[in-house]
Amino acid sequence: MQKTILLLATLLLLLQANSKAQLNTDTIQVTLPAAEKIFLQNNLELLAAKYNIDANKALIQQAKLWDNPILLTDQNVYDGKFFRHNSQYGEVFIQVQQLIRTAGKRSKLAQLAADNTEISQEQFEEILRNLRYTLRADLLETQHLLKISKVYTSEINEVDKLVKGMDEVYKVGNISLKDNMRLKALLFGLQNELINIRTQLFPIQNEIKMLLQSTDSAFIEPVFTYRLPDIINAPLPPEDSLVAYALQERPDEKIARKSLELQQHNLVFQKALAKPDVSIGPEYDQRNSYVPNYVGLSVSLPLNLFNRNQGNIKSAEYSIKAQEQLTGLSGSRIRNEVISNLQKVKYLQSINNTEQLGFSTDYEKLFQKMVNSYVNRQISLLDFTDFLDAYKDTRLKLLEQHNNLVKSVNDLNYTVNKTITPIQ
Incomplete structure (x- = not known):
């Protein structure tokens, strides 16, 4: 019996010390509007979503750009002699081609990029909605657990006073050991339940600090009006x-x-x-045609005989x-x-x-x-x-x-x- 009493007394002291340590933790009080303001400024997931919107906006501009022209040139390397080129010998060929996309492909591609940008903007709003809800829910749950803790704390304080008073009464023999120990067991149970409640606050506090990007070790206590x-x-x-x-x-x-x-x-x-695209451009050929200096117009397009993009x-x-x-x-x-x-x-x-x-x-x-x-x-x-x-x-x-x-x-x-x- 004495060992049991000693063990119970030791547990009571540990629980009281743990409870006081938690109660003495630094606390930062924050209202919901203030928390949401910090959240909007600091949350990294929101910042990443904003950059994604900007990235998609850049793709709209890219889709509107024309394709670069292609320069093709050819010059003789060996004609009896290496790199012989003068008024009588050698050939020079130059061609410039510009791809012209038909059927409004550029505007249609730009429309797809614009659609993706609008989707990314709404995805940002959805992330914002979900994270803001999580922040609100965590702050409300913190408030709820603190209210529960207050109920336990109030009851523990009164029972603790009784335990201390009953110890004196027990010493003079006015109450039995059984009643005295039962009251202490009641206090032990209440303190243990309070610790379990406070333990639930740790993961919630961690999530709140992640949302606010806070590195402060202080407890964040929500203030609702x-x-x-x-x-x-x-x-x-x-x-x-x-x-x-x-x-x-x-x-x-x-x-x-x-x-x-x-x-x-x-x-x-x-x-x-x-629909086939068209490549068009001028070309110049020196000494490789029916005239010494040939100037022509090049036009090319694929023949859609087999691949018509059916798949x-x-x-x-x-x-x-x-x-x-x-x-x-x-x-x-x-x-x-x-x-x-x-x-x-x-x-x-x-x-x-x-x-x-x-x-x-x-x-x-x-x-x-x-x-x-x-x-x-x-x-x-x-x-x-x-x-x-x-x-x-x-x-x-x-x-x-x-x-x-x-x-x-x-x-x-x-x-x-x-x-x-x-x-x-």
Whole structure:
């Protein structure tokens, strides 16, 4: 029994030291607008996406350029003598050719480059939307875990005071060892649960710092100013208007539509490639024709007898059909996401109410009364520990319910790509 008591006391000291060490960590408080401003300035993934847009814009300019002319020259090397060239001997041949692309190939290729640029711009918006959602979700989850930690900390502080007081009472023999150890075991359990909660903050903090590109070791504590009653009572737009807005404004839907346009333009381009291009240019030949100085015009073009780009044209047609299915799938997915998240917000608004907030405040007062009742020996240790378990579970369930509502609103804002209900 003495070994058990000693082990338990050692564990309590370690847990208290660990808890105090975490609580004493440097903290940086940041509001959501401030965090998003830092995120937009520093996030490397966003910067990479911006450079990708610039790269695609450069390809539009490249596609509009004419092909370079080709210079072809020929001069005799040996005619009885090496490099003999004078008024009687030797030949010089010069030809300049310019490729002229027919069927508007350059403009069609530029259109493909423009389509790719628009897709890259929407991909940037989609990356921005997803990363911003991740940042918001991480900050909200951090706030939720801190609220849970506050519940545990409040309970631990009161139980810790009781443990210290009961140690003195035990020394004079007014309580049994069993009751004293049970109270210490309760404190041990609460401290262990608090450590598990705080452990969940580490990966979230790591992700937040990655998004903000922060190298500071300080804990980032979010500061939100929203009021829960405002979220509970916030009006929601009609379902059809939210779906229509999401289908019109979401970057992933724009990517799907623009990808379909890209495939359609690619088919036009592939058909244009079936048309032969023309190479034309002047040529000059000295002493190798019916006149000493021959000047002519060279024209050449391929004869499309075998390769008429049939395979690429057929492939482009199938690509259009495939993208049509993907575009339809994207629209259906977005519609279902918006409807599902809207229904979730409505449901959580209906089960959350301001009466719960008042109940939470009253429960806090009851907690203090129960602590005082136990100190004054008006209730037994069993009744007190049962109340503590019920108090903790109730507070945590309320926090979880409120957190689910806030998260669902954040999800709806993300799904529609519009701030339906602000969370700041």
